[in-house]
Amino acid sequence: DVKVTQSSRYLVKRTGEKVFLECVQDMDHENMFWYRQDPGLGLRLIYFSYDVKMKEKGDIPEGYSVSREKKERFSLILESASTNQTSMYLCATVQMAGTGEMEPQHFGDGTRLSIL
Amino acid sequence: GQNIDQPTEMTATEGAIVQINCTYQTSGFNGLFWYQQHAGEAPTFLSYNVLDGLEEKGRFSSFLSRSKGYSYLLLKELQMKDSASYLCAVRNRGGSYIPTFGRGTSLIVHP
Numbered sequence: 482d483v484k485v486t487q488s489s490r491y492l493v494k495r496t497g498e499k500v501f502l503e504c505v506q507d508m509d510h511e512n513m514f515w516y517r518q519d520p521g522l523g524l525r526l527i528y529f530s531y532d533v534k535m536k537e538k539g540d541i542p543e544g545y546s547v548s549r550e551k552k553e554r555f556s557l558i559l560e561s562a563s564t565n566q567t568s569m570y571l572c573a574t575v576q577m578a579g580t581g582e583m584e585p586q587h588f589g590d591g592t593r594l595s596i597l
Numbered sequence: 598g599q600n601i602d603q604p605t606e607m608t609a610t611e612g613a614i615v616q617i618n619c620t621y622q623t624s625g626f627n628g629l630f631w632y633q634q635h636a637g638e639a640p641t642f643l644s645y646n647v648l649d650g651l652e653e654k655g656r657f658s659s660f661l662s663r664s665k666g667y668s669y670l671l672l673k674e675l676q677m678k679d680s681a682s683y684l685c686a687v688r689n690r691g692g693s694y695i696p697t698f699g700r701g702t703s704l705i706v707h708p
Contacts, residue, residue, distance in 0.1 A: 485639075514695075521605075523700035524640075524684065571639065585630055585642035586696070 483508050485589040487572050493595045500559040502592050504572030512575045513555035514539075514586065515547060517568040524571065530555055562596045569593050599623045601699035603685050608705045609675055617670045617702045619685030627688040630696055631659050631670045634682045643670070643683075672704075680706045 488503035504513065514529040516539075526539030528547040536547050544566060548556040559566055570593075573586040600622045609615040619629070628647040632640035644652055646661035646668060658671040672679055682703050686696035 516698075521700060524686075524698040526695065526697075529695060585632075585645060586640075588639035588641070590639045591637075 483574075483587045485572055485574055485587050487570075487589040487592050489592050490590060491593050491595075493597060494559075494562050495597055496562060496564060498559075498562045498596075500562050500594070500596075502557040502559075502570055502572075502594070504555045504557070504589055505553055506555075506572075506574045506587075507553065508574060508576070508587070509552065510574040510576050510587075511552070513549065514573040514575075515545075515555065515557045516571045516573065517541070517566075518571055518591070519568050527557065564596050567594060567596045599687065599689060599697045601685060601687055601697060603683075603699040603702045605700070606703045606705070608707060611675055611677060611706055611708050613675050614671065614673050615675060615704065617672070617683050617685075617704065619668045619670070619699055621666045621668075621685075621687045621699075623666075623687050623689035623697070625689045626663055628696075629659075629661055629668050629688070630684075630686040631657075631668075632684040632686065634684060634701070636681070640684055675706050677706050677708070680704060 484507045486505045515527045516524045530536045530549040546558045571591045572589040575586045576584045602620045630645045631643040634640040644659040651660045656673045661668045682701040684701045685699040688696045
């Protein structure tokens with residue numbers, strides 16, 4: 482069974498801190514994603530990665546960076562946390578194109594991050 | 598650009614049928630997903646449609662009309678555990694697997 486593991490369910494940090502959110506998957510999927518989810522706004526894509534060391538900006542990358550040094554791990558970094566980054570953060574993975582099938586994304590349980 | 602619309606909230610009675618609509622305007626189309634998300638949990642995949650018509654999976658069915666930019670998720674024989682958010686997501690970027698999500702519909706099932 483597919484497993485996407487996010488390192489923390491709940492996290493509280495202070496303004497200005499550097500924050501790392503970790504995501505690990507065990508399915509050997511090439512594609513990994515970071516979303517944030519806010520009430521009334523739905524899921525918004527921050528960054529995604531097609532492969533190791535590859536990254537692409539999503540719709541709201543400002544204030545974030547990512548790292549993908551190994552295929553199974555995709556890290557989201559808040560360089561200097563601000564209160565408007567308080568949110569639920571979700572990691573997702575999907576199998577690479579080429580199968581001809583419509584693969585759904587697999588999500589982690591989320592990290593609820595509070596910036597004080 | 599992309600625009601995906603879903604009702605914000607719906608209520609229904611246990612045992613009834615409910616239809617959750619999703620309309621989209623996107624530049625190109627490459628499939629539509631429905632996910633279920635219980636409070637505090639990860640979204641889980643329910644169904645996808647890439648061709649027009651109805652896809653049935655037990656109590657859940659999903660319909661797509663590409664010409665109208667319209668889909669619905671039909672839930673039959675509602676159970677209390679069906680209370681959740683339902684997310685519509687559209688793939689419109691050719692060659693990638695990146696869907697754009699609607700804001701979700703919160704369904705409340707009451708006895």
